[in-house]
Every structure is written in C-alpha cells, then in structure tokens.
Amino acid sequence: SESYPNLKRDSRFKEVTADDVKFFRGLLGEGSAVLDGVTQKTGEEDFEAYNADWMRKYRGQCRLVLKPETTEHVSKILKYCNDNLLAVTPQGGNTGLVGGSVPVFDEIVLSLSKLNTVRSFDDVSGVLVADAGVILQQADDYVAQHNHIFPLDLGAKGTCQIGANVATNAGGLRLLRYGSMHGNILGLEVVLPDGTVMDDLGTLRKNNTGYDLKQLFIGAEGTIGVITAISILCPQRSPAVNVAYFGLESYEKVQEAFKEAKKQLSEILSAFELMDHQSQDLYRQASGAKLPLENDYPFYCLIETSGSNTDHDSEKLNNFLEHVMGEEIVQDGVVAQDETQLQSLWACREGISEAGQHFGGVYKYDLSIPLGQLYDLVIETRERFQKNGLMGDSDDFPVKEVIGYGHMGDSNLHLNVATRRYDKEVEKAIEPWVYEWVSKRNGSISAEHGLGLAKKEFIGYSRSETMIALMKGVKGLYDPNGIMNPYKYI
Numbered sequence: 001s002e003s004y005p006n007l008k009r010d011s012r013f014k015e016v017t018a019d020d021v022k023f024f025r026g027l028l029g030e031g032s033a034v035l036d037g038v039t040q041k042t043g044e045e046d047f048e049a050y051n052a053d054w055m056r057k058y059r060g061q062c063r064l065v066l067k068p069e070t071t072e073h074v075s076k077i078l079k080y081c082n083d084n085l086l087a088v089t090p091q092g093g094n095t096g097l098v099g100g101s102v103p104v105f106d107e108i109v110l111s112l113s114k115l116n117t118v119r120s121f122d123d124v125s126g127v128l129v130a131d132a133g134v135i136l137q138q139a140d141d142y143v144a145q146h147n148h149i150f151p152l153d154l155g156a157k158g159t160c161q162i163g164a165n166v167a168t169n170a171g172g173l174r175l176l177r178y179g180s181m182h183g184n185i186l187g188l189e190v191v192l193p194d195g196t197v198m199d200d201l202g203t204l205r206k207n208n209t210g211y212d213l214k215q216l217f218i219g220a221e222g223t224i225g226v227i228t229a230i231s232i233l234c235p236q237r238s239p240a241v242n243v244a245y246f247g248l249e250s251y252e253k254v255q256e257a258f259k260e261a262k263k264q265l266s267e268i269l270s271a272f273e274l275m276d277h278q279s280q281d282l283y284r285q286a287s288g289a290k291l292p293l294e295n296d297y298p299f300y301c302l303i304e305t306s307g308s309n310t311d312h313d314s315e316k317l318n319n320f321l322e323h324v325m326g327e328e329i330v331q332d333g334v335v336a337q338d339e340t341q342l343q344s345l346w347a348c349r350e351g352i353s354e355a356g357q358h359f360g361g362v363y364k365y366d367l368s369i370p371l372g373q374l375y376d377l378v379i380e381t382r383e384r385f386q387k388n389g390l391m392g393d394s395d396d397f398p399v400k401e402v403i404g405y406g407h408m409g410d411s412n413l414h415l416n417v418a419t420r421r422y423d424k425e426v427e428k429a430i431e432p433w434v435y436e437w438v439s440k441r442n443g444s445i446s447a448e449h450g451l452g453l454a455k456k457e458f459i460g461y462s463r464s465e466t467m468i469a470l471m472k473g474v475k476g477l478y479d480p481n482g483i484m485n486p487y488k489y490i
C-alpha cells in the first residue's frame with residue numbers, strides 16, 4: 001500500500017481516548033457495535049477490512065470502528081465528534097476505488113452496515129425509502145419482488161451500500177437507460193457534522209422550492225455529512241432482457257455499432273459496454289473462464305436490451321443483429337440463450353475490475369472523454385509504457401498490461417494499468433500526463449468514481465478555480481471544523 005509522504009496528520013484533531021470509547025459504548029451498547037483497539041487488545045488484522053481499501057492500495061490506522069443502528073445514533077456520534085474534534089470517515093461497503101472510504105490516519109470509521117432496513121416501498125409510484133446501509137443487491141432483490149428495478153447496477157453490488165452509492169454518485173452499467181442519482185434520488189436524510197438531522201426524505205418528483213440541497217450530498221463522498229436514508233425512484237422491471245456479446249475489428253466499428261444500437265434498439269437499449277482485447281484476455285487469465293467467442297478480436301462490446309414484450313424485443317434484436325453482421329460492423333457475436341449464459345456474458349465485463357488488480361496492483365483512471373477520441377488514450381498509454389521500458393512480459397517489468405473498457409454509452413472510459421506490484425515509477429510515468437490529455441479534450445478526470453484521496457490533487461484539471469473556491473466555501477459552511485472525511489477531496 002502507498003504511504004502518504006505529502007500528508008501530515010492534522011494536529012487539530014484529538015486522538016481517541018478511553019473516555020471517548022466509554023461514551024460510544026454507552027451509546028451503542030457493549031456488543032458488536034464498537035470495534036475498539038483503543039482500550040482493548042484488538043489486533044491489526046481485525047481492522048484490516050476497515051483500514052485497507054478494495055485495491056489494497058490505501059491504508060489507514062484507525063483504532064475505532066463505530067456501527068450505529070439508528071439515525072439518532074449517527075447524530076449523537078457526530079455531535080460528540082464535532083464537539084471533541086474527532087475526525088470521522090464514513091464507510092459503506094468499502095468498495096470505492098479512489099481511496100475515499102478508508103481513513104488516512106486515525107480517523108474513526110463510521111460504518112453504516114447496521115443501518116440497513118427498508119423503510120417503505122410504494123408499488124404505484126415505484127418509490128423505495130431505505131436506510132443508507134442496505135446493500136445494493138438486497139435493495140434490488142427487494143424491489144424485484146414488486147417487479148421493479150433499482151436504477152443502478154454495478155460489479156460491486158453484492159457489497160456496496162445504497163447510501164454510499166449516492167455519496168459517490170455511482171454511475172454503473174445502466175446509467176445510459178435510467179440516468180444518474182441526481183435524477184433518481186427524490187429525497188435524503190442526512191446527518192450534518194454537528195449532529196443536526198436534515199430530513200429531506202421526500203418521495204415526490206417535483207419540488208421547486210429554493211435550492212435543491214440534497215443534490216450537494218450526491219457525490220460529496222462523505223465530506224459534508226452522513227447520508228442515513230435515501231428515497232429513490234425505481235422503474236418497472238423489464239420482463240424481457242437480452243444480452244449480446246460481439247467481437248469487432250476496430251474502434252470505428254464499435255462506434256458504428258453504438259450508433260446502430262441507438263437507432264434500431266432505441267428505447268429497449270439498457271447497456272452498451274466496451275471491452276478491448278487486452279481487458280478480455282486479462283479477465284480470461286485471472287478467472288480461468290473461457291471467453292464467449294471462438295476467435296480473438298481487437299474489441300468487444302456487450303449490449304443489453306430490456307423491454308416489456310419478448311416478441312417485440314426479439315424482433316428488434318434480430319433485425320439489429322442481421323444488420324450489423326450483414327454490414328460487417330461486427331465480426332462475430334453471441335446472444336445469451338438463458339439466465340446462466342446471460343450472467344456469464346456479463347461476467348466478462350464485470351470481472352475486469354478484479355482481473356485488473358489480480359496480478360499485483362492496478363492504477364485506475366476513470367475518465368469522461370468525447371467518444372471519437374476515447375480509445376486513442378489507451379493506445380497512447382500503451383505506447384508510453386512500451387517506450388519507457390516499464391511494461392513487458394517478464395516479472396522484471398512492473399506493468400503487465402494496459403487495458404481499456406467502460407461505459408461506452410456514457411462516454412466513460414476505464415483506463416487501467418495492471419501491474420505486478422505497486423510502483424511509484426508507473427504512477428510518475430502517467431500522472432499528470434493522463435489528466436493533461438483528458439483536460440485538453442475537455443473531458444473529466446473522474447467520470448464516476450469520485451476524487452477521494454487518489455485524485456484530489458488533480459481536481460484543477462476538471463474544475464475551475466472559481467468552482468473549487470465555491471466548493472471550499474460549501475465545505476466550510478457545512479463542516480466548519482473539517483471533521484468529515486479529512487485529507488480527501490477538498
């Protein structure tokens with residue numbers, strides 16, 4: 001994991017003492033709601049799941065984890081922390097990819113995992129109201145019983161939490177169809193750093209009465225408050241879902257396929273994902289799975305349709321397939337025939353995240369780039385590593401592969417440098433070059449993962465000084481003592 005040579009613990013923050021632990025134990029009970037390494041002999045390994053991030057790249061030194069069970073608990077914890085200048089890192093499923101979910105030094109981890117009840121679901125409006133700590137998969141399973149779908153899906157769904165999904169404004173695999181959290185969230189319950197509860201848990205779509213304050217917490221990455229519950233609009237679940245996986249001979253053809261998919265599949269298109277050959281090969285090596293197509297192609301794409309009428313969708317999909325195969329836009333393809341096959345096609349896409357870090361470590365760049373230029377960056381990055389001698393087949397080289405994949409339908413590229421070990425040289429070779437590259441094309445240096453600790457230095461490549469100053473003003477207003485997720489983001 002990385003050390004933080006450029007960061008110093010902020011001496012304004014108090015260290016956790018036995019008295020503090022006593023207060024929290026009194027509030028939460030003696031049971032499992034407190035993981036305490038301050039007054040008890042608790043080993044490092046017990047804290048590993050809270051201190052180390054998913055990539056095993058960032059590691060904090062927290063010695064106290066609190067697991068509130070109610071909003072009132074959260075409120076009392078934050079008020080106490082604010083009064084006593086104790087720094088806090090809110091944590092969901094700890095699957096974040098920018099080092100935002102783990103402490104940097106000894107911040108208290110406030111885990112939302114025990115705040116995990118569905119409060120209500122209205123099957124007329126499709127509005128789900130649920131605690132922040134509900135796991136995404138469970139939220140989707142819950143609304144599925146009522147023929148609805150949670151409007152977000154991503155590879156970490158078995159672990160990540162819906163409150164954190166809002167806190168990161170997660171994008172995921174179906175944003176193209178259902179839109180972002182900014183549109184789907186109807187209300188939030190948030191505890192501010194001083195313990196005040198902002199109850200804006202409305203369930204209606206329209207409410208033009210002044211500033212839409214809840215929007216600020218969407219994507220704030222836990223820097224101005226803790227989300228304790230969300231109200232979200234869930235669409236009807238489509239009974240007819242089809243998934244196809246294609247091999248294509250160039251990035252130009254991928255763009256043509258995207259154009260055709262929009263034209264011919266129009267309202268039933270629910271995902272259009274890009275995977276380059278290198279990403280699929282790495283997935284094959286890491287998982288041992290067999291790839292869906294007989295031959296290798298430079299590019300692959302995964303297309304999903306979701307509609308209400310099986311016959312209608314099949315007819316559309318067949319016409320589309322006939323066209324793209326006939327015109328040689330795609331070279332080969334397969335359409336899932338059953339649920340198992342559908343899952344295994346999706347696994348080729350969702351499994352890339354794991355594959356990226358499987359061989360040691362990964363440097364992740366999550367970028368918005370205009371579609372026409374999106375893949376140029378992958379080619380140039382690969383060339384850069386080939387030239388500078390950092391990439392090669394043997395273990396002598398830190399870089400194993402450069403892969404490009406992502407949410408093509410949203411102009412969102414995931415450029416990953418899969419390495420055999422974390423090595424500062426690799427990072428130096430690509431940063432800030434990659435951000436300059438993106439900035440020159442008016443892209444975003446973080447399309448969906450956020451800034452966290454990993455990208456905080458680079459915010460200026462995507463936001464003007466005026467905007468950064470306004471953000472700092474917001475931070476100061478909501479969190480004057482700076483206790484919320486310090487050292488990150490802002």
Ligand code: FAD
Pocket residue numbers: 054089090091092093094095096097100101102112132153154155156159160161162163164165166167168169170171172173221222223225226227228353354448449452485
């Ligand atoms: P954590 O990682 O625990 O926290 C994330 C951030 O939110 C931290 O800054 C934390 O402090 C803050 N936070 C957590 N809970 C709260 C709360 N209740 N209130 C306030 N702040 C809070 N992301 C995408 O956008 N799209 C994808 O397609 C995608 N796919 C992924 C696939 C895999 C395999 C993995 C490992 C990650 C993926 N991610 C993706 C990134 C990650 O899953 C998302 O950012 C997710 O929303 C994080 O949820 P979490 O519960 O793990 O939150």
Ligand code: MLT
Pocket residue numbers: 155172349350352353354364406407414
């Ligand atoms: C994805 O789309 O797979 C995610 O955002 C996670 C990743 O980039 O690894």
Ligand code: ZN
Pocket residue numbers: 172406407414448
């Ligand atoms: Zn993604």
